[in-house]
Amino acid sequence: MSDKKPISSVNDFVVRFANVNGSGSASANELFARAILRHGVPVSPRNIFPSNIQGLPTWYEVRVTEAGHLGARGGVDMMVAMNPQTWDKDIAGIEQGGYLFYDSTKPMPSTKFRDDITVIGVPLTAITNSTYTDPRQRQLFKNIIYLGALCALLDMDPKVIEQLIGEQYKGKEKLLSSNVHALHLGRDWALQNLKCPIGLRVKKADKVGDRIFIEGNSAAALGAVYGGATVCAWYPITPSSSVAEAFTSHCKKYRHDPATGKARYAIVQGEDELASIGIVIGASWNGARAFTATSGPGISLMTEFIGLSYFAEIPAVIMNIQRAGPSTGMPTRTQQCDIIACAYASHGDTKHVLLFPEDPAEAFEFAAAAFDLAERLQTTIFLMLDLDIGMNHRLCRPLKWDDARQYDRGKVMTTEMLDEGRDFGRYLDVDGDGIPYRTYPGTHPTKGSYFTRGTSRDRYARYSEEGTVYADNMQRLVRKFETAQDLVPRPLQANAERPTKYGVIYFGSTAPAMDEAIGLLEARGHQLDRLRIRAFPFHSSVASFLAEHDFVYVVEQNRDSQLRQLIVNENGIDPVRLVPIVHYDGSPITARFIAKAIGDHQDHLKVTPLRKAVS
Amino acid sequence: MTYIAKPKFHHPGLKKNELGYTHRDYEGKISTLCAGCGHDSITASIIEACYELSIEPHRVAKISGIGCSSKTPDYFLGNSHGFNSVHGRMPSVLTGANLANRDLIYLGVSGDGDSASIGFGQFAHSIRRGVNMTYIVENNGVYGLTKGQFSATADRGSKSKKGVTNTDNAIDLVAIALQLGATFVARSFSGDKAQLVPLIAAAIRHKGASFIDVISPCIAFNNHAGSTKSFDYVREHNDAVNRLDVLVGRDPISVDYAPGSVQVVEQHDGSKIALRKLDADYDPHDRLGAMTFLQKHSAKGQIVTGLLYVDPDAEDLHEHLNTVETPLNRLEADDLCPGSAVLDKINASLR
Ligand SMILES: Cc1ncc(C[n+]2csc(CCOP(=O)(O)OP(=O)(O)O)c2C)c(N)n1
Numbered sequence: 029m030s031d032k033k034p035i036s037s038v039n040d041f042v043v044r045f046a047n048v049n050g051s052g053s054a055s056a057n058e059l060f061a062r063a064i065l066r067h068g069v070p071v072s073p074r075n076i077f078p079s080n081i082q083g084l085p086t087w088y089e090v091r092v093t094e095a096g097h098l099g100a101r102g103g104v105d106m107m108v109a110m111n112p113q114t115w116d117k118d119i120a121g122i123e124q125g126g127y128l129f130y131d132s133t134k135p136m137p138s139t140k141f142r143d144d145i146t147v148i149g150v151p152l153t154a155i156t157n158s159t160y161t162d163p164r165q166r167q168l169f170k171n172i173i174y175l176g177a178l179c180a181l182l183d184m185d186p187k188v189i190e191q192l193i194g195e196q197y198k199g200k201e202k203l204l205s206s207n208v209h210a211l212h213l214g215r216d217w218a219l220q221n222l223k224c225p226i227g228l229r230v231k232k233a234d235k236v237g238d239r240i241f242i243e244g245n246s247a248a249a250l251g252a253v254y255g256g257a258t259v260c261a262w263y264p265i266t267p268s269s270s271v272a273e274a275f276t277s278h279c280k281k282y283r284h285d286p287a288t289g290k291a292r293y294a295i296v297q298g299e300d301e302l303a304s305i306g307i308v309i310g311a312s313w314n315g316a317r318a319f320t321a322t323s324g325p326g327i328s329l330m331t332e333f334i335g336l337s338y339f340a341e342i343p344a345v346i347m348n349i350q351r352a353g354p355s356t357g358m359p360t361r362t363q364q365c366d367i368i369a370c371a372y373a374s375h376g377d378t379k380h381v382l383l384f385p386e387d388p389a390e391a392f393e394f395a396a397a398a399f400d401l402a403e404r405l406q407t408t409i410f411l412m413l414d415l416d417i418g419m420n421h422r423l424c425r426p427l428k429w430d431d432a433r434q435y436d437r438g439k440v441m442t443t444e445m446l447d448e449g450r451d452f453g454r455y456l457d458v459d460g461d462g463i464p465y466r467t468y469p470g471t472h473p474t475k476g477s478y479f480t481r482g483t484s485r486d487r488y489a490r491y492s493e494e495g496t497v498y499a500d501n502m503q504r505l506v507r508k509f510e511t512a513q514d515l516v517p518r519p520l521q522a523n524a525e526r527p528t529k530y531g532v533i534y535f536g537s538t539a540p541a542m543d544e545a546i547g548l549l550e551a552r553g554h555q556l557d558r559l560r561i562r563a564f565p566f567h568s569s570v571a572s573f574l575a576e577h578d579f580v581y582v583v584e585q586n587r588d589s590q591l592r593q594l595i596v597n598e599n600g601i602d603p604v605r606l607v608p609i610v611h612y613d614g615s616p617i618t619a620r621f622i623a624k625a626i627g628d629h630q631d632h633l634k635v636t637p638l639r640k641a642v643s
Numbered sequence: 644m645t646y647i648a649k650p651k652f653h654h655p656g657l658k659k660n661e662l663g664y665t666h667r668d669y670e671g672k673i674s675t676l677c678a679g680c681g682h683d684s685i686t687a688s689i690i691e692a693c694y695e696l697s698i699e700p701h702r703v704a705k706i707s708g709i710g711c712s713s714k715t716p717d718y719f720l721g722n723s724h725g726f727n728s729v730h731g732r733m734p735s736v737l738t739g740a741n742l743a744n745r746d747l748i749y750l751g752v753s754g755d756g757d758s759a760s761i762g763f764g765q766f767a768h769s770i771r772r773g774v775n776m777t778y779i780v781e782n783n784g785v786y787g788l789t790k791g792q793f794s795a796t797a798d799r800g801s802k803s804k805k806g807v808t809n810t811d812n813a814i815d816l817v818a819i820a821l822q823l824g825a826t827f828v829a830r831s832f833s834g835d836k837a838q839l840v841p842l843i844a845a846a847i848r849h850k851g852a853s854f855i856d857v858i859s860p861c862i863a864f865n866n867h868a869g870s871t872k873s874f875d876y877v878r879e880h881n882d883a884v885n886r887l888d889v890l891v892g893r894d895p896i897s898v899d900y901a902p903g904s905v906q907v908v909e910q911h912d913g914s915k916i917a918l919r920k921l922d923a924d925y926d927p928h929d930r931l932g933a934m935t936f937l938q939k940h941s942a943k944g945q946i947v948t949g950l951l952y953v954d955p956d957a958e959d960l961h962e963h964l965n966t967v968e969t970p971l972n973r974l975e976a977d978d979l980c981p982g983s984a985v986l987d988k989i990n991a992s993l994r
């Protein structure tokens with residue numbers, strides 16, 4: 029048996045389930061995560077899945093974290109190894125002193141285990157087969173049976189799980205009772221045959237508060253509903269499809285005319301991304317709030333239209349749920365790798381507004397805000413999520429809406445304004461903020477109509493290839509982008525306890541791991557000020573932050589440190605002072621990784637003359 | 644400036660339509676296309692059709708892709724909004740615009756390069772979705788704006804201006820529109836205003852996806868011997884199945900032609916299309932028949948023109964999606980936002 033002491037920890041450990049895609053394990057695993065939440069203990073779960081439909085391995089990891097760390101931790105304390113295909117890799121991933129839970133119906137030779145872990149065998153197949161005859165039932169209930177066994181091993185309250193099952197099968201008595209029965213089958217077997225509980229335990233706490241548990245994509249879709257999107261055009265692509273699917277289901281619930289039952293929205297599954305963005309641009313041109321959701325390859329296809337949106341000044345909202353590229357890359361793995369592609373998407377000189385939410389709550393807020401920004405700025409707004417927040421449940425503050433809020437439709441000249449004799453030049457900068465007025469088609473019989481085109485034109489939308497006219501227009505677009513700086517969400521700064529010359533910049537889904545890493549770094553004696561960037565164009569406080577620190581780490585999840593490139597490019601800063609910390613293997617960045625990378629660099633800086641340290 | 648505005652002078656004696664508009668009110672900027680380009684005749688037919696229908700010019704949204712043909716929306720309905728989008732992607736932009744405001748009239752203008760090559764997919768999908776629009780392809784068999792390359796509608800065996808023979812098969816957009824379920828399908832010729840004007844008028848009154856393929860010779864690159872899209876060739880090979888009149892008034896119609904040679908089709912909005920038959924057997928309600936008829940004649944080298952198919956009871960995309968009557972672009976926060984009380988419930992369900 030083990031020559032290392034088994035890990036002993038209450039409310040702070042990682043359980044990973046190794047399953048086969050299509051085995052119906054997903055709902056049991058999610059039930060496990062939710063049950064821990066109902067114990068008042070925060071969790072941070074992650075789906076790790078391949079880009080295929082059936083048969084290949086999938087993993088579901090639950091980080092149980094009383095301290096409320098929502099980033100991935102790295103390492104596995106207990107492996108529920110249900111997939112023979114990945115056995116060796118799964119066993120290798122267990123931390124020293126950790127636990128292995130497996131189906132011992134066919135016992136494994138001891139060579140297949142490690143001697144520094146605790147092996148827990150439950151004859152799941154045997155129990156299932158002796159209880160159920162139907163093959164589908166056997167498969168599904170096996171998952172609930174292992175959940176029951178874990179309930180005993182981790183000292184969880186079975187009533188909590190029963191209650192969750194009750195909520196899930198409300199009104200379906202038969203399913204409810206059979207699931208509860210399977211749960212107890214597993215639990216009773218474990219209590220009778222194993223030493224329960226083990227070193228890992230769940231103890232009731234009160235650390236969840238009023239927080240909600242939601243996926244980023246679903247929250248972003250809800251943001252689109254609250255933000256007044258009426259047209260959604262999309263083309264399926266992982267990991268963004270669930271945005272459109274969630275938008276559809278939210279709309280079905282909340283967006284019908286009570287008198288007629290008719291839809292106050294239109295959702296079109298486009299034939300491709302070209303059509304999807306075309307529909308968005310056509311709808312926005314005509315005064316509706318429209319969006320599409322996609323991922324990297326879709327962005328590539330949309331770029332010609334994105335240029336049109338920029339130059340012809342048509343609002344559009346694109347939700348980009350990033351995945352690992354280039355090309356098809358790793359379609360089901362996370363990265364923040366489309367920063368440059370989106371910031372400068374399309375040909376010619378273009379710049380676009382990017383929003384970087386850190387969690388589902390911000391995804392909701394920023395999604396709603398994106399429609400105001402798109403109409404205010406008359407341009408494309410990118411909501412930059414990634415697979416890690418988009419397709420995983422996260423604990424976050426409750427979503428909030430101010431009922432007094434009205435939509436900012438931007439500068440739209442109405443029939444009345446035209447009748448008053450207001451000068452309408454579609455590309456006329458009346459207020460000095462670079463933002464002109466637009467009119468909706470059909471506004472007035474004789475005034476305010478204009479021709480929209482991607483070709484150069486003068487302030488009155490008249491086609492022109494005069495160099496000065498073109499340059500004047502391009503300069504105004506720069507002015508408009510500067511105006512955007514003060515309209516987008518500002519960066520958030522948090523300073524270290526003691527004054528420091530070192531800073532760290534990060535954004536989006538890296539935030540929870542970064543928050544946790546700060547603690548680890550402090551424990552190592554490193555003090556860092558933090559700046560979380562929430563949008564591009566960068567607010568002036570980014571330049572101030574850079575000026576105030578000798579070295580600033582830029583933490584991101586891509587190979588080429590794309591945010592750093594953007595900062596260098598837009599701020600004209602000496603690149604040497606921006607130290608890239610990159611993680612790009614497709615798994616979510618962890619606090620352990622950040623703390624080690626920055627910590628090692630800091631140690632190095634402190635003992636080495638600066639010139640050497642940066643060469 | 645590189646654009647030319649037309650002089651504002653109106654002759655006091657100009658004829659006016661029901662709304663008191665003259666032809667002038669339906670015109671746009673002066674065309675910059677080559678003199679004699681078929682596209683300019685189509686522009687003239689669009690102007691005529693809109694005048695005759697007494698459409699309020701500003702209630703039309705005219706959307707195009709890129710190409711000589713796609714430039715033409717600038718040359719008609721100067722008081723309506725136009726949109727020269729990107730090459731081949733007019734249909735999606737039009738679809739979006741239509742979704743945002745179902746109350747306007749949507750005119751989509753495209754070229755054969757625009758619609759049969761880069762935009763082939765978008766053409767197909769806007770039609771199969773039943774977008775309420777009049778989709779006109781100004782078909783000259785070449786890329787005009789990029790100077791004379793064959794397009795995908797060029798017939799196999801036809802010759803380019805430089806004498807090169809086209810070895811690829813042609814795409815027949817009418818055949819495809821029929822196959823895709825367009826509910827109004829016609830072909831015409833830019834040089835046959837008498838046929839084209841009422842076709843455009845009927846297409847505008849049609850609720851659903853109307854498609855008109857108009858053969859429109861390119862004077863600069865495709866009007867020579869050996870071209871099957873030249874003025875001479877089309878005149879010689881044109882076989883019209885019907886000629887039509889569109890009657891918009893609510894009064895009972897009396898038609899002068901002998902019964903049997905006239906067929907009246909009543910559309911959703913009460914407008915009536917009177918088809919004066921040239922081909923006595925031709926039934927424009929028979930999609931399958933239209934397809935066969937087209938193929939048979941095309942095999943004989945004939946270009947069939949006229950209204951080939953119409954479904955007077957067509958539904959459009961808004962009906963398929965069951966959207967509200969109020970244009971979506973007019974809905975405000977009160978109509979769209981479920982509010983904080985609902986959000987509190989949603990929050991509660993997520994714990
Ligand atoms: C993405 C893209 N590819 C190529 C072009 C170049 N281009 C402009 S117009 C055109 C073809 C126009 O042909 P058609 O649609 O038949 O119109 P015509 O000029 O003959 O009326 C092409 C290829 C472009 N504008 N955009």
Ligand code: SF4
Pocket residue numbers: 675676677679680681682711712783787788860861862863864
């Ligand atoms: S090049 Fe051909 S299509 Fe273009 S304007 Fe001239 S004649 Fe017309």
